Amino acid sequence: MSSLPxxxxxxxxxxxxxxxxxxxxxxxxxxxxxxxxxxxxxALRRELAARLSGTLLGPLWPFLAPLALALxxxxxxxxxxxxxxVRASSAAESAAYVVSGVLVWSGCSEALAxxxxxxxxxxxxxxxxxxxxxxxxxxxVLASLVLSLAGLAVGRVAWSAFGGAAPALPxxxxxxxxxxxxxxxxxxxxxxxxxxxxxVRDVQHALAIALTFGLFxxxxxxSARALExxxxxxxxxxxxxxxxxxxxxRGVLFAAPPGEILALVLRLAPWSAAALVGGAAVFGALRxxxxxxx
Amino acid sequence: MEVHVQDEWxxxxxxxxxxxxxxxxxxxxxxxxxSCGLLxxxxxxxxxxxxxxxxxxxxxxxxxxxxxxxxxxLLKLLAGVTLPSEGRAAVAGRVTSLLELGxxxxxxxxxxxxxxxxxxxxxWSAREVRARLGAILDFAEIGRAVDDPVRTYSSGMGLRLAxxxxxxxxxxxxxxxxxxxxxxxxxxxxxxxxxxxxxxxxRTLLFVSHGLxxxxxxxxxxxxxxxxxxxxxxxxxxxxxxxxxAQRARSTLGPxxxxxxxxxxxxxxxxxxxxxxxxxREPLEHVESGAALEIAVEWSDPRPGxxxxxxxxxxxxxxxxxxxxxxxxxxxTLRGAAGRAVLELPALELLSGRYEVVLYLFDEQGLQxxxxxxxxxxxxxxGTRHEEGLVRLEHRWRLESCASAEREAx
Numbered sequence: 001m002s003s004l005p006x007x008x009x010x011x012x013x014x015x016x017x018x019x020x021x022x023x024x025x026x027x028x029x030x031x032x033x034x035x036x037x038x039x040x041x042x043a044l045r046r047e048l049a050a051r052l053s054g055t056l057l058g059p060l061w062p063f064l065a066p067l068a069l070a071l072x073x074x075x076x077x078x079x080x081x082x083x084x085x086v087r088a089s090s091a092a093e094s095a096a097y098v099v100s101g102v103l104v105w106s107g108c109s110e111a112l113a114x115x116x117x118x119x120x121x122x123x124x125x126x127x128x129x130x131x132x133x134x135x136x137x138x139x140x141v142l143a144s145l146v147l148s149l150a151g152l153a154v155g156r157v158a159w160s161a162f163g164g165a166a167p168a169l170p171x172x173x174x175x176x177x178x179x180x181x182x183x184x185x186x187x188x189x190x191x192x193x194x195x196x197x198x199x200v201r202d203v204q205h206a207l208a209i210a211l212t213f214g215l216f217x218x219x220x221x222x223s224a225r226a227l228e229x230x231x232x233x234x235x236x237x238x239x240x241x242x243x244x245x246x247x248x249x250r251g252v253l254f255a256a257p258p259g260e261i262l263a264l265v266l267r268l269a270p271w272s273a274a275a276l277v278g279g280a281a282v283f284g285a286l287r288x289x290x291x292x293x294x
Numbered sequence: 295m296e297v298h299v300q301d302e303w304x305x306x307x308x309x310x311x312x313x314x315x316x317x318x319x320x321x322x323x324x325x326x327x328x329s330c331g332l333l334x335x336x337x338x339x340x341x342x343x344x345x346x347x348x349x350x351x352x353x354x355x356x357x358x359x360x361x362x363x364x365x366x367x368l369l370k371l372l373a374g375v376t377l378p379s380e381g382r383a384a385v386a387g388r389v390t391s392l393l394e395l396g397x398x399x400x401x402x403x404x405x406x407x408x409x410x411x412x413x414x415x416x417x418w419s420a421r422e423v424r425a426r427l428g429a430i431l432d433f434a435e436i437g438r439a440v441d442d443p444v445r446t447y448s449s450g451m452g453l454r455l456a457x458x459x460x461x462x463x464x465x466x467x468x469x470x471x472x473x474x475x476x477x478x479x480x481x482x483x484x485x486x487x488x489x490x491x492x493x494x495x496x497r498t499l500l501f502v503s504h505g506l507x508x509x510x511x512x513x514x515x516x517x518x519x520x521x522x523x524x525x526x527x528x529x530x531x532x533x534x535x536x537x538x539x540a541q542r543a544r545s546t547l548g549p550x551x552x553x554x555x556x557x558x559x560x561x562x563x564x565x566x567x568x569x570x571x572x573x574x575r576e577p578l579e580h581v582e583s584g585a586a587l588e589i590a591v592e593w594s595d596p597r598p599g600x601x602x603x604x605x606x607x608x609x610x611x612x613x614x615x616x617x618x619x620x621x622x623x624x625x626x627t628l629r630g631a632a633g634r635a636v637l638e639l640p641a642l643e644l645l646s647g648r649y650e651v652v653l654y655l656f657d658e659q660g661l662q663x664x665x666x667x668x669x670x671x672x673x674x675x676x677g678t679r680h681e682e683g684l685v686r687l688e689h690r691w692r693l694e695s696c697a698s699a700e701r702e703a704x
Contacts, residue, residue, distance in 0.1 A: 015382055
């Protein structure tokens with residue numbers, strides 16, 4: 001193995017100080033995301049490959065699993081309980097409504113559940129290598145977004161193939177800002193859950209319960225208009241950022257006017273910003289303890 | 295080697311300390327977190343405190359100390375794995391820390407994919423990693439298995455690949471925690487040669503080991519830690535001798551334990567050894583200070599074309615290496631399938647005491663030990679007159695009157 005020449009220029013020393021300020025620890029996050037782009041790409045590819053390698057259907061699974069969930073709950077509501085919580089004009093439209101909601105919710109739910117365990121699962125790594133810890137929750141968030149998008153794309157193609165209306169390009173273009181605010185919302189929450197769960201492992205169990213509750217508190221299987229909720233409850237639903245998220249994705253997929261979609265994106269944006277700032281603060285406050293206590 | 299602040303240092307530690315939080319129950323941590331730290335529910339356990347040193351560019355610093363002395367904590371701090379609780383540290387240049395082999399390897403991915411990821415994980419760009427990939431895989435010598443999942447590797451293959459990946463990127467500072475040679479004897483030699491190349495290139499090494507010989511061979515200076523505190527920092531021989539003496543004192547001055555390092559089958563070994571008076575073949579256990587001795591060692595080397603070095607050390611009961619001779623230090627090499635080397639000592643200038651005569655069989659460079667063992671019986675040196683100290687210095691006295699001394703001064 002031949003040797004590379006030693007660089008002659010003296011590199012600037014990297015000081016490691018005791019108890020850096022919270023601001024310094026929070027500021028570390030964007031720096032390590034920027035410096036760790038290649039590592040993030042490599043880790044994301046590994047995460048996706050690890051989830052899909054060895055499977056026969058590969059990228060179809062992100063679509064099939066939510067489809068099965070939608071089918072199960074759809075049959076339960078309509079056939080067993082005799083309800084019509086969507087009140088769509090046809091059974092096909094009703095199915096498309098539920099499946100799209102389940103696809104979006106499953107992506108968010110999986111991202112948060114996996115991200116919450118990310119620091120704990122990689123403690124062997126962070127106890128031995130100076131790993132940019134901020135990447136750990138981001139990898140499962142991005143992997144779930146990629147798979148969720150793949151599922152939505154498959155669903156959209158299937159909807160057209162079975163006679164549904166064609167997608168509208170202006171509506172599809174709204175997916176870009178929507179993805180940005182969704183990623184920010186999920187990453188902010190993921191940072192907080194991952195940091196808290198690294199030190200108190202009850203967090204992942206509490207989160208699993210919260211996500212189950214969230215599935216029913218978000219208009220995934222039902223429509224607020226169809227159920228004619230009283231104003232107080234309707235306001236509560238409207239305040240749920242995941243309700244805006246699910247509705248916005250339905251708008252993108254089923255050709256809602258771009259103005260309507262962007263209004264939902266704007267309603268979501270403050271939530272995303274708050275989640276990002278709060279998550280970064282929690283993560284920054286606790287990150288120094290991961291290698292010692294996780 | 296004294297490193298001053300104005301020198302070109304690669305590592306600096308200033309009053310460095312690390313305390314770990316200790317919670318009696320998980321709910322104490324939860325309560326403390328929920329109160330944003332207002333309710334303090336933990337004790338502090340100091341693992342390291344008051345450490346000050348600097349390592350100059352190109353220097354090798356060893357760290358020794360008993361288990362729990364704070365060695366690994368020091369390495370973790372300098373590698374940026376954990377944060378100090380007091381003081382500060384700095385590293386100038388890229389660092390590769392090898393605290394555990396194979397960290398970050400995924401069993402389902404191929405060797406090639408894992409090396410690529412390990413390089414990026416160590417802070418190198420994908421382009422830099424790809425440029426080094428061929429050399430790293432050549433070094434690991436795992437053949438076509440490089441494209442098989444790592445879970446199909448033998449443990450030896452996995453270690454070789456992990457070691458090659460860790461050393462393949464030639465950082466400015468290499469941090470090693472005990473791990474410095476893995477695999478079979480052949481691959482261990484390659485690892486040691488790789489470390490020598492690291493040093494030859496003017497790169498810096500920080501090395502933790504319990505092997506005092508390894509510290510002496512690889513490092514210019516050694517830092518001795520005990521209970522998280524620095525005890526001594528200085529030349530490797532001086533510090534390792536002091537540490538060995540302290541270790542022996544702790545173990546109530548029993549006999550020197552049998553040395554580790556039994557030879558493997560198919561490897562060079564010491565066949566027999568004896569200590570006798572010069573010209574005699576009678577084994578010797580008691581000898582007068584100043585007597586003429588010889589120590590004969592028969593060795594064998596089944597490797598074709600192999601070359602060896604032999605070292606013989608006199609170790610006092612408290613593990614202090616009093617004196618030693620080695621063929622490589624005297625410009626000699628043992629060659630062939632077998633042979634006998636005789637160390638002749640015209641006058642054993644050791645003073646009264648009980649000494650272990652320890653034999654070392656090394657590779658050609660005198661770094662890798664094939665065997666290390668003491669003679670069957672210790673050597674008891676008996677003084678013939680009253681003398682103090684460890685060794686007799688060749689000397690003479692000149693006595694002069696005050697008047698003649700004053701005349702000379704004038």
